[in-house]
Amino acid sequence: MDVMNLFRNYEEAVAMILFGIGFSNLLMQKNLIKKIIGMNIMDTSVYLFLAVKGYIEGHKAPIVVDGVQSVEAYINPIPSGLVLTGIVVSVSVSALMLALTIRLYRRYHTLNLDEISTLLKKEEKS
């Protein structure tokens, strides 16, 4: 493990820690809304990681200014484009999850998934 490089790559390291936070929230939180927040943290951390990939020290955003078209002037445009696509996916998935949560809440008046499944089993028994 190259510790110096880890410190130099501090943005990537932060993104990975955020990924861990989001992942553990998605796995462990009982409250559905918190799970969704965890999912969003996870997605965002991946986008941060991806966006960092394109950055080059001292270069500008990839919009052609004054006809300069040289690799020395602009950062890498590919990660930015991928992040754009990724964000849309994450928005759609969040909306879907929130809609599912609303439906469950209206019916069972709780946001705890385990409680909901015990209520379901109880419903079948009685």
Next chain:
Amino acid sequence: MSRKLSEEEYKKKLSYRMEQWFAGQRDPYLEHLRMKPQAERTLEPEKEEALRKEKKERLDKVYRISDNRPVKLFEKLYRIFCVAFCFFLVIMLLIAVSFLPSYGEDEKPVNNEVSRRYIEKGLQETGAVNIVTGMILDYRAFDTLGESHVLFAATCTVLILLRHDKKKGERDTEEETDRVYEPKNDVILQMVSKVLVPPIILFGIYVILCGHLGPGGGFSGGAVIGAGLILYLNAFGFAKTEKFFSEKTYKVLSVSALGCYCLAKSYSFYTGANHIESVIPLGTPGAILSSGLILVLNICVGIVVAGTMYTFYVMFRKGGY
């Protein structure tokens, strides 16, 4: 038969009756005993209530998580496992990151001939001043085509879950719609939004139309327009928005936008794969009407996104337009 006793006397004897019973010819209980018809089970209401309560309590106890030992044990183990797994994951990732190419440097595998061509020839090949727009809507357009359909698929799932299909004569209940909490003619909000909504929507249109010239594009512009619509809805209520934006409006708009998108991209994919020159002119870079299909695609994406944002909002709020 017996020799000592006469016929009648013998028949009264116990041994005869026993014999008959064994042979199955005569059942002493048959026709002599009758089962009493079961009485209707009547319970006092209190008793019945008590019984029902007991059953419910029993069920409650079985299904209460705090009383269920195996479930509790499982939960504990699950938590321990999850924490361990997440720590393991983060440490692995950090180790991996420490080996990755350094941040912000020029000499990385990522900065290769692919990005070089996008930067150096993007303007000539796509006509877009904004290289990112040129990349996502021309070089790598298949991704973006998928992406706009992700958005549409999500809208459809939200419609499935939350759209409240009223049967005839049924009225909205408070629980299912938020309509009752609607601010009624809030003067401040109405005045502010009268001032704000037109510039917001104009700005959204500007962002969409200039997507190939500067920062912006269909998605961001569409989100701005959606926000404007939502503000308008909050100020003036559903009664006004219903007049110009119904579910049908949304569907027709998004289907025609997505269809236009599909057609435009089919054309460029087909001509590209079959090595046919595209007849669409790229125009002069920097002008509004330039960069071939990118402007059209941006407008399509903008329409879909604006409609989707508004739809999400009304579905979450009320379950209908």
Next chain:
Amino acid sequence: MSFVQNFPFFSILLSLFAGPLSSVLSGKAAKALNAAVITIAGVLSAATLVFVLGTGESYVYTMGHFPAPWGNEIRVGVLEAGMAVFFCIVMLLCMMGGAAERLLEIEEGKQNLYYVMVNLLLCSLLALIYTKDLFTAYVFVEINTISACGLIMIRQTGRTIEAAVRYMIMSLLGSGLLLLGIVFLYDLTGQLLMDHIKIQVQLLSVTGEYHIPLLIAISFMAVGLAIKSALFPFHAWLPDAYGYSTLSSAAILSSLVSKGYIFLLIKIFYQVIGFDLIVRSKVINVLFVFGVAGMLFGSVSAIREKDIRRMIAFSSVAQIGYIYMGFGLGTTAGMIASIFHILSHGATKSLLFVAASGLTDVSDKQRSIRRLTGAGYRNRLAGVTFTVGALSMVGFPMFSGFISKILFAQAAMENDGKMLVTVVALAVSTILNAMYFLKTVIRIYTPLPADGGGEEAEGNTVLHMRDCPAKSLAMICFIALNLFLGLSSEPIVDLIRKGLDMFA
């Protein structure tokens, strides 16, 4: 360039556009459109298959004016085209078999939205099969996930919505890991197109540079896709999702959706990393262990299950385990066996779901296995179909399951280290399969007691083939498909072998 080469692209775009179009149509029109789209996509794929077999080599189709590392491309070979044909056939039959249930179980105003989901699902499956670009694959994986979730929860009961939530949580974990793996790989190689990544990865593996990040990228993608395809410890959502969703959804989900992810994983193995490197990286050993565990655990859970639909769903867990076990063997023979099992399981599982619904239809819609006593006499075709499916799952000769089991066993013989484990696991799992499937077959052919069975048999009806023509036709086609896979396995295995050669 021949005109036939455009067909894969046409089929993707057609199903993609049919999605939004269905949302403005009425339920009936959308249904007709959907059937037409699936049929056309199948025919186009079949024509492509014939073309590719004729030329004997795969070809690359540029999506746009820019060639490989700059633009998107799709790649068509024998395996891809064959898989597309198979998916279209199974999907058409599933939709046909579940038509009556859909009318009952889906709200009237939302019928057309169901077909939106199915069209988008078909499109994403086709795109996953053909795509050559990892990021495009990620986008279409998401479409696949969202539309599969739509298929689960369109029948709106508490159970299905809860199952949909669980499904989404698992899928999101999986797609998070998948995306992270893709980004790592992109960072190391600077490419997103599969064969360009492969060139770079081979170079890296020679120099030994970036060894650990590469390993992590591979394992993240493999684990992410394994989670999404419900490999054993991640299957908690599966029984509810398959057991309570509407019939055609359950059949499509079990036989196609998880297979799409698995096919993407095969593509990653062969076209992104290279199979040798995968075998050397030991990632497949993890898949092997979980696959074997899944085979046994899935079968044991199925034995304990009393609900027939859930029983079949648990059996899916076991069958997914088989496929991953085949990957884990790390030989081409194991891969061929796994791919054949994808076909055989896809054909059999949907058949079982349709047949099971035929049996429950004549038993007052009750799904507990005890209530199905004598159902094989009341709906004769469903009884026969279920028996065929059960025998195929158990591995009876003539049916497709037998061939895949024999292929797995043969593949195991080539692998010294894992031979014993594989063969024992196959044997045990076959016995367990026989226990629950044959138990059910015996149950449906046990006549009811002479007095009619009393309360137990209340609501029992008799159905003839003419009462439910669509479902009967679907069942007959499924039986034919199964027999076809079982009896003409030789050419199909040849086709798979040829496809795998072209694949790398």
